[in-house]
Amino acid sequence: MKSDTVAVHAGRHDFAALGVHAPPLDFSSTYPLPELDEAVAALDALAAGEAAAASGVYGRLFNPTVRRFEQALAELEGTAECVAFASGMAALTASMLAACEERRHIVALRPLYGGTDHLLACGLLGIDVTWATAETVAGAIRPETGLVLLETPQNPTLGQVDITSVVAVAGAVPVLVDNTFATPVLQNPAHHGAALTLHSATKFLGGHGDVLAGAVACDLEWAARLRRVRILTGALLHPLAAFLLHRSLPTLPFRVRAAQQSAQALALLLAEHPAVERVLYPEADGVQLRGPGAVLAFEVAGGRTAAATVLGSVRLITPAVSLGATDSLIEHPAGLTHRLVDPGARQELGVTDGLLRLSVGLEDVRDLWSDLSAALDRASVPPPAAAP
Numbered sequence: 265m266k267s268d269t270v271a272v273h274a275g276r277h278d279f280a281a282l283g284v285h286a287p288p289l290d291f292s293s294t295y296p297l298p299e300l301d302e303a304v305a306a307l308d309a310l311a312a313g314e315a316a317a318a319s320g321v322y323g324r325l326f327n328p329t330v331r332r333f334e335q336a337l338a339e340l341e342g343t344a345e346c347v348a349f350a351s352g353m354a355a356l357t358a359s360m361l362a363a364c365e366e367r368r369h370i371v372a373l374r375p376l377y378g379g380t381d382h383l384l385a386c387g388l389l390g391i392d393v394t395w396a397t398a399e400t401v402a403g404a405i406r407p408e409t410g411l412v413l414l415e416t417p418q419n420p421t422l423g424q425v426d427i428t429s430v431v432a433v434a435g436a437v438p439v440l441v442d443n444t445f446a447t448p449v450l451q452n453p454a455h456h457g458a459a460l461t462l463h464s465a466t467k468f469l470g471g472h473g474d475v476l477a478g479a480v481a482c483d484l485e486w487a488a489r490l491r492r493v494r495i496l497t498g499a500l501l502h503p504l505a506a507f508l509l510h511r512s513l514p515t516l517p518f519r520v521r522a523a524q525q526s527a528q529a530l531a532l533l534l535a536e537h538p539a540v541e542r543v544l545y546p547e548a549d550g551v552q553l554r555g556p557g558a559v560l561a562f563e564v565a566g567g568r569t570a571a572a573t574v575l576g577s578v579r580l581i582t583p584a585v586s587l588g589a590t591d592s593l594i595e596h597p598a599g600l601t602h603r604l605v606d607p608g609a610r611q612e613l614g615v616t617d618g619l620l621r622l623s624v625g626l627e628d629v630r631d632l633w634s635d636l637s638a639a640l641d642r643a644s645v646p647p648p649a650a651a652p
Contacts, residue, residue: 271517274335275333287329293322295320302318305318306318306320310491314488315487325495333479333509333510334479341461344483345481347487347491349477349499350478350502351466352379352444352477355462359480361493361497362490368410370394370410370412371404371412372393373397373415375420376418377464377601379601385605405434414442416446417553422546426552427456439459440458440462441462442462443461445559447469451554454482465478465509468520469512477509520557523624523625523626524556526558526626530636537640538565538644539570544560544563559624561619564643574639592627
Protein backbone atom coordinates (compact mmCIF):
# COMPACT_ATOMS: atom_id res chain seq x y z
CA MET A 265 0.00 0.00 0.00
CA LYS A 266 1.03 3.59 -0.58
CA SER A 267 2.16 5.64 2.42
CA ASP A 268 -1.01 7.76 2.46
CA THR A 269 -3.09 4.60 2.84
CA VAL A 270 -0.74 3.15 5.45
CA ALA A 271 -0.97 6.35 7.48
CA VAL A 272 -4.75 6.00 7.65
CA HIS A 273 -5.00 2.28 8.40
CA ALA A 274 -1.79 1.41 10.29
CA GLY A 275 -2.25 0.13 13.83
CA ARG A 276 -5.94 -0.54 13.31
CA HIS A 277 -5.78 -4.22 12.43
CA ASP A 278 -7.89 -5.35 15.41
CA PHE A 279 -10.59 -2.67 15.31
CA ALA A 280 -13.17 -4.84 13.52
CA ALA A 281 -12.76 -7.64 16.07
CA LEU A 282 -13.11 -5.12 18.89
CA GLY A 283 -16.15 -3.55 17.28
CA VAL A 284 -14.70 -0.02 17.39
CA HIS A 285 -13.88 2.65 14.82
CA ALA A 286 -11.61 4.98 16.83
CA PRO A 287 -8.51 3.83 18.73
CA PRO A 288 -9.43 2.57 22.22
CA LEU A 289 -7.85 4.50 25.08
CA ASP A 290 -6.69 2.44 28.08
CA PHE A 291 -5.60 4.44 31.15
CA SER A 292 -4.99 1.41 33.38
CA SER A 293 -2.04 1.69 35.72
CA THR A 294 -2.35 -1.98 36.71
CA TYR A 295 -4.12 -5.13 35.46
CA PRO A 296 -5.90 -7.93 37.41
CA LEU A 297 -3.79 -11.06 37.88
CA PRO A 298 -6.04 -13.84 39.24
CA GLU A 299 -3.92 -16.70 37.83
CA LEU A 300 -0.47 -16.60 39.43
CA ASP A 301 1.30 -18.80 36.88
CA GLU A 302 -0.08 -16.73 34.02
CA ALA A 303 0.96 -13.54 35.81
CA VAL A 304 4.51 -14.79 36.35
CA ALA A 305 4.80 -15.80 32.70
CA ALA A 306 3.51 -12.40 31.56
CA LEU A 307 5.93 -10.52 33.79
CA ASP A 308 8.86 -12.62 32.58
CA ALA A 309 7.92 -12.01 28.95
CA LEU A 310 7.60 -8.25 29.32
CA ALA A 311 10.77 -7.97 31.40
CA ALA A 312 12.61 -9.82 28.62
CA GLY A 313 11.52 -7.15 26.16
CA GLU A 314 8.66 -8.86 24.37
CA ALA A 315 6.11 -6.59 22.73
CA ALA A 316 3.10 -8.00 24.60
CA ALA A 317 2.02 -10.77 26.94
CA ALA A 318 -1.16 -12.44 28.20
CA SER A 319 -1.46 -9.60 30.73
CA GLY A 320 -0.06 -6.10 30.80
CA VAL A 321 0.71 -6.66 34.51
CA TYR A 322 1.55 -3.00 35.27
CA GLY A 323 1.29 0.28 33.37
CA ARG A 324 5.05 0.87 33.35
CA LEU A 325 5.53 -2.37 31.42
CA PHE A 326 2.84 -2.24 28.75
CA ASN A 327 -0.13 -0.29 27.47
CA PRO A 328 -2.33 -1.39 24.54
CA THR A 329 -2.95 2.17 23.32
CA VAL A 330 0.79 2.78 23.17
CA ARG A 331 1.25 -0.54 21.40
CA ARG A 332 -1.15 0.41 18.62
CA PHE A 333 0.72 3.64 17.95
CA GLU A 334 4.01 1.73 17.86
CA GLN A 335 2.64 -0.70 15.30
CA ALA A 336 1.36 2.17 13.17
CA LEU A 337 4.67 4.04 13.11
CA ALA A 338 6.61 0.84 12.40
CA GLU A 339 4.45 0.31 9.33
CA LEU A 340 5.09 3.86 8.15
CA GLU A 341 8.86 3.55 8.65
CA GLY A 342 9.00 0.09 7.08
CA THR A 343 10.48 -1.60 10.14
CA ALA A 344 9.46 -4.70 12.04
CA GLU A 345 9.01 -2.84 15.31
CA CYS A 346 8.81 0.50 17.07
CA VAL A 347 9.21 1.44 20.73
CA ALA A 348 7.56 4.61 22.06
CA PHE A 349 8.83 6.80 24.89
CA ALA A 350 7.68 9.72 27.01
CA SER A 351 9.83 12.19 25.02
CA GLY A 352 12.34 12.33 22.22
CA MET A 353 15.16 12.68 24.74
CA ALA A 354 13.92 9.58 26.60
CA ALA A 355 14.00 7.69 23.29
CA LEU A 356 17.51 8.91 22.57
CA THR A 357 18.78 8.06 26.05
CA ALA A 358 17.34 4.54 25.82
CA SER A 359 18.95 4.06 22.41
CA MET A 360 22.35 5.12 23.73
CA LEU A 361 22.08 2.90 26.79
CA ALA A 362 20.95 -0.09 24.74
CA ALA A 363 23.69 0.37 22.15
CA CYS A 364 26.49 1.09 24.62
CA GLU A 365 25.85 -1.50 27.28
CA GLU A 366 29.17 -3.14 26.47
CA ARG A 367 30.86 -0.83 23.94
CA ARG A 368 30.76 2.60 25.54
CA HIS A 369 31.82 4.83 22.71
CA ILE A 370 29.69 6.83 20.25
CA VAL A 371 30.61 8.57 17.04
CA ALA A 372 28.28 11.54 16.52
CA LEU A 373 27.91 13.80 13.51
CA ARG A 374 27.29 17.48 14.25
CA PRO A 375 25.12 19.43 13.97
CA LEU A 376 22.43 17.70 15.99
CA TYR A 377 19.48 18.91 18.01
CA GLY A 378 20.92 20.93 20.88
CA GLY A 379 19.50 18.63 23.55
CA THR A 380 21.11 15.63 21.86
CA ASP A 381 24.42 17.46 21.61
CA HIS A 382 24.30 18.44 25.29
CA LEU A 383 23.46 14.91 26.45
CA LEU A 384 26.41 13.55 24.48
CA ALA A 385 28.80 16.25 25.68
CA CYS A 386 27.89 16.44 29.37
CA GLY A 387 29.08 12.93 30.26
CA LEU A 388 25.95 12.03 32.25
CA LEU A 389 25.71 8.52 30.81
CA GLY A 390 29.42 7.77 31.10
CA ILE A 391 29.76 7.29 27.36
CA ASP A 392 32.81 8.53 25.44
CA VAL A 393 31.96 10.62 22.35
CA THR A 394 33.96 11.39 19.23
CA TRP A 395 32.59 14.19 17.06
CA ALA A 396 32.87 13.52 13.35
CA THR A 397 31.65 14.46 9.91
CA ALA A 398 30.38 12.06 7.27
CA GLU A 399 33.88 12.07 5.79
CA THR A 400 35.65 11.24 9.08
CA VAL A 401 33.32 8.56 10.48
CA ALA A 402 35.52 5.67 9.37
CA GLY A 403 38.56 7.06 11.17
CA ALA A 404 36.58 7.81 14.32
CA ILE A 405 35.30 4.28 14.84
CA ARG A 406 37.10 2.25 17.49
CA PRO A 407 36.73 -1.37 18.69
CA GLU A 408 34.62 -0.09 21.59
CA THR A 409 32.27 1.99 19.38
CA GLY A 410 28.67 1.00 20.06
CA LEU A 411 26.79 3.51 17.91
CA VAL A 412 27.08 6.06 15.12
CA LEU A 413 24.56 8.86 15.57
CA LEU A 414 23.41 11.42 13.02
CA GLU A 415 20.50 13.64 12.07
CA THR A 416 19.44 14.38 8.51
CA PRO A 417 18.29 16.94 7.56
CA GLN A 418 20.41 18.43 10.31
CA ASN A 419 19.12 20.74 13.03
CA PRO A 420 19.25 23.70 12.58
CA THR A 421 21.36 24.15 9.44
CA LEU A 422 19.38 21.67 7.28
CA GLY A 423 22.50 19.94 5.94
CA GLN A 424 22.10 16.44 4.57
CA VAL A 425 24.02 13.28 5.33
CA ASP A 426 24.14 10.29 2.98
CA ILE A 427 22.83 7.52 5.24
CA THR A 428 23.90 4.68 2.93
CA SER A 429 27.49 5.93 2.86
CA VAL A 430 27.70 6.29 6.65
CA VAL A 431 26.22 2.83 7.15
CA ALA A 432 28.80 1.39 4.75
CA VAL A 433 31.79 2.89 6.57
CA ALA A 434 30.28 2.08 9.98
CA GLY A 435 30.37 -1.61 9.12
CA ALA A 436 29.18 -3.68 12.07
CA VAL A 437 28.52 -0.60 14.21
CA PRO A 438 24.80 0.26 14.24
CA VAL A 439 23.73 3.65 12.90
CA LEU A 440 21.00 5.76 14.50
CA VAL A 441 19.32 8.41 12.34
CA ASP A 442 17.16 11.15 13.81
CA ASN A 443 14.34 11.41 11.25
CA THR A 444 12.32 14.10 13.03
CA PHE A 445 12.61 16.77 10.32
CA ALA A 446 11.89 14.51 7.33
CA THR A 447 9.28 12.19 8.90
CA PRO A 448 8.49 8.83 7.25
CA VAL A 449 6.61 10.77 4.58
CA LEU A 450 9.86 12.06 3.08
CA GLN A 451 12.56 9.65 4.31
CA ASN A 452 12.89 6.11 5.66
CA PRO A 453 16.38 5.62 7.13
CA ALA A 454 15.85 1.88 7.63
CA HIS A 455 15.62 1.48 3.84
CA HIS A 456 19.18 2.81 3.66
CA GLY A 457 20.60 0.55 6.36
CA ALA A 458 20.03 2.49 9.59
CA ALA A 459 19.49 0.20 12.56
CA LEU A 460 17.55 2.78 14.57
CA THR A 461 15.25 5.54 13.33
CA LEU A 462 14.58 8.13 16.01
CA HIS A 463 11.68 10.57 16.18
CA SER A 464 10.82 13.38 18.47
CA ALA A 465 7.16 12.49 17.98
CA THR A 466 6.33 15.78 19.67
CA LYS A 467 6.94 17.42 16.30
CA PHE A 468 5.37 16.43 12.98
CA LEU A 469 4.00 13.07 14.13
CA GLY A 470 1.90 14.76 16.81
CA GLY A 471 1.52 17.79 14.60
CA HIS A 472 -0.66 19.95 16.82
CA GLY A 473 1.65 21.17 19.58
CA ASP A 474 -0.21 19.27 22.28
CA VAL A 475 1.82 16.12 22.98
CA LEU A 476 5.33 15.14 24.15
CA ALA A 477 6.66 11.83 22.85
CA GLY A 478 9.57 9.98 21.32
CA ALA A 479 9.85 6.80 19.28
CA VAL A 480 12.45 4.49 17.79
CA ALA A 481 11.65 2.34 14.76
CA CYS A 482 13.87 -0.73 14.50
CA ASP A 483 14.01 -4.50 14.13
CA LEU A 484 12.82 -7.12 16.62
CA GLU A 485 16.13 -7.52 18.44
CA TRP A 486 16.65 -3.81 18.97
CA ALA A 487 13.05 -3.38 20.10
CA ALA A 488 13.52 -5.96 22.86
CA ARG A 489 16.67 -4.18 24.06
CA LEU A 490 14.93 -0.81 24.04
CA ARG A 491 11.91 -2.14 25.94
CA ARG A 492 14.15 -3.53 28.65
CA VAL A 493 15.69 -0.08 29.11
CA ARG A 494 12.25 1.54 29.01
CA ILE A 495 10.96 -0.74 31.77
CA LEU A 496 13.94 -0.01 34.00
CA THR A 497 13.82 3.75 33.48
CA GLY A 498 10.04 4.14 33.55
CA ALA A 499 9.97 6.00 30.23
CA LEU A 500 6.84 4.46 28.68
CA LEU A 501 4.76 6.89 26.63
CA HIS A 502 1.55 8.00 28.35
CA PRO A 503 -1.54 6.40 26.79
CA LEU A 504 -3.26 9.73 26.13
CA ALA A 505 -0.21 10.91 24.21
CA ALA A 506 -0.22 7.65 22.23
CA PHE A 507 -3.91 8.14 21.44
CA LEU A 508 -3.28 11.68 20.17
CA LEU A 509 -0.33 10.52 18.08
CA HIS A 510 -2.27 7.65 16.52
CA ARG A 511 -5.13 10.02 15.76
CA SER A 512 -2.72 12.43 14.02
CA LEU A 513 -0.96 9.91 11.76
CA PRO A 514 -3.68 9.74 9.06
CA THR A 515 -3.18 13.43 8.26
CA LEU A 516 0.63 13.35 8.49
CA PRO A 517 1.31 13.04 4.73
CA PHE A 518 -1.08 15.87 3.89
CA ARG A 519 0.25 18.14 6.63
CA VAL A 520 3.86 17.57 5.62
CA ARG A 521 3.25 18.12 1.92
CA ALA A 522 1.13 21.25 2.44
CA ALA A 523 3.67 22.82 4.80
CA GLN A 524 6.50 21.81 2.47
CA GLN A 525 4.87 23.61 -0.44
CA SER A 526 4.73 26.82 1.59
CA ALA A 527 8.29 26.35 2.84
CA GLN A 528 9.57 26.06 -0.72
CA ALA A 529 7.87 29.34 -1.64
CA LEU A 530 9.17 31.11 1.46
CA ALA A 531 12.72 29.91 0.86
CA LEU A 532 12.69 31.58 -2.56
CA LEU A 533 11.19 34.81 -1.21
CA LEU A 534 13.62 34.98 1.69
CA ALA A 535 16.57 34.59 -0.64
CA GLU A 536 15.51 37.80 -2.40
CA HIS A 537 15.00 39.92 0.72
CA PRO A 538 17.84 42.42 1.31
CA ALA A 539 17.87 41.75 5.07
CA VAL A 540 18.60 38.03 4.54
CA GLU A 541 22.23 36.97 4.05
CA ARG A 542 21.62 33.28 3.38
CA VAL A 543 18.83 30.70 3.30
CA LEU A 544 19.37 27.09 4.40
CA TYR A 545 16.94 24.58 2.92
CA PRO A 546 17.50 20.97 1.80
CA GLU A 547 17.64 19.80 -1.78
CA ALA A 548 15.73 16.55 -2.15
CA ASP A 549 17.48 13.91 -4.23
CA GLY A 550 14.36 11.77 -4.65
CA VAL A 551 16.23 8.70 -3.46
CA GLN A 552 16.98 9.21 0.22
CA LEU A 553 15.06 12.44 0.76
CA ARG A 554 11.85 12.57 -1.27
CA GLY A 555 11.08 16.21 -0.51
CA PRO A 556 12.82 19.17 1.16
CA GLY A 557 10.37 19.36 4.06
CA ALA A 558 8.74 22.13 6.05
CA VAL A 559 11.69 23.47 8.07
CA LEU A 560 14.18 26.06 6.86
CA ALA A 561 16.68 28.47 8.38
CA PHE A 562 17.88 31.89 7.33
CA GLU A 563 20.47 34.34 8.55
CA VAL A 564 19.63 37.99 8.89
CA ALA A 565 22.12 40.80 8.46
CA GLY A 566 22.79 42.51 11.77
CA GLY A 567 23.34 39.44 13.93
CA ARG A 568 21.57 38.93 17.23
CA THR A 569 20.02 42.40 17.33
CA ALA A 570 18.38 41.98 13.94
CA ALA A 571 17.27 38.44 14.77
CA ALA A 572 15.69 39.66 18.01
CA THR A 573 13.88 42.38 16.07
CA VAL A 574 12.41 39.81 13.70
CA LEU A 575 11.28 37.64 16.62
CA GLY A 576 9.69 40.62 18.33
CA SER A 577 8.00 41.87 15.16
CA VAL A 578 6.17 38.83 13.80
CA ARG A 579 2.47 38.74 14.63
CA LEU A 580 1.16 35.65 12.85
CA ILE A 581 4.20 33.40 13.23
CA THR A 582 4.79 32.32 16.83
CA PRO A 583 8.25 32.87 18.35
CA ALA A 584 8.72 29.51 20.07
CA VAL A 585 10.92 26.43 20.09
CA SER A 586 9.71 23.12 18.65
CA LEU A 587 8.46 22.50 15.13
CA GLY A 588 6.04 20.49 13.04
CA ALA A 589 2.83 22.06 14.36
CA THR A 590 -0.10 23.29 12.29
CA ASP A 591 0.96 26.87 13.05
CA SER A 592 4.30 28.33 12.00
CA LEU A 593 7.03 28.70 14.64
CA ILE A 594 10.25 30.69 14.55
CA GLU A 595 13.18 30.52 16.97
CA HIS A 596 16.78 31.57 17.56
CA PRO A 597 18.94 28.41 17.71
CA ALA A 598 22.05 30.04 19.19
CA GLY A 599 20.01 31.46 22.05
CA LEU A 600 17.56 28.62 22.62
CA THR A 601 17.60 25.12 21.08
CA HIS A 602 21.39 25.11 20.70
CA ARG A 603 22.27 27.35 23.63
CA LEU A 604 24.02 24.52 25.51
CA VAL A 605 26.14 23.46 22.53
CA ASP A 606 29.81 24.42 22.84
CA PRO A 607 30.03 28.03 21.54
CA GLY A 608 33.05 27.26 19.40
CA ALA A 609 31.29 24.31 17.79
CA ARG A 610 28.19 26.45 17.21
CA GLN A 611 30.16 29.00 15.25
CA GLU A 612 32.06 26.37 13.30
CA LEU A 613 28.79 24.71 12.31
CA GLY A 614 27.25 27.98 11.16
CA VAL A 615 24.81 28.40 14.04
CA THR A 616 25.41 32.13 14.17
CA ASP A 617 23.78 34.87 16.21
CA GLY A 618 21.82 35.98 13.16
CA LEU A 619 20.42 32.55 12.32
CA LEU A 620 16.68 31.91 12.70
CA ARG A 621 14.91 28.56 12.24
CA LEU A 622 11.43 28.59 10.75
CA SER A 623 8.99 25.68 11.00
CA VAL A 624 6.32 26.35 8.40
CA GLY A 625 2.75 25.49 9.30
CA LEU A 626 -0.52 25.31 7.42
CA GLU A 627 -1.38 28.99 7.14
CA ASP A 628 -1.78 30.60 3.72
CA VAL A 629 1.72 31.28 2.44
CA ARG A 630 0.73 34.82 1.42
CA ASP A 631 -0.14 35.65 5.01
CA LEU A 632 3.08 34.10 6.26
CA TRP A 633 5.18 36.11 3.85
CA SER A 634 3.34 39.33 4.69
CA ASP A 635 4.15 38.78 8.36
CA LEU A 636 7.73 37.68 7.80
CA SER A 637 8.64 40.34 5.26
CA ALA A 638 7.27 43.11 7.48
CA ALA A 639 9.40 41.82 10.37
CA LEU A 640 12.47 41.66 8.13
CA ASP A 641 11.82 45.17 6.86
CA ARG A 642 11.74 46.39 10.44
CA ALA A 643 14.97 44.56 11.24
CA SER A 644 16.74 46.14 8.28
CA VAL A 645 15.90 49.74 9.24
CA PRO A 646 18.96 51.29 10.93
CA PRO A 647 18.42 52.61 14.46
CA PRO A 648 18.06 56.37 14.83
CA ALA A 649 21.29 58.24 15.32
CA ALA A 650 22.08 59.29 18.86
CA ALA A 651 21.52 62.93 19.70
CA PRO A 652 24.70 65.04 19.66
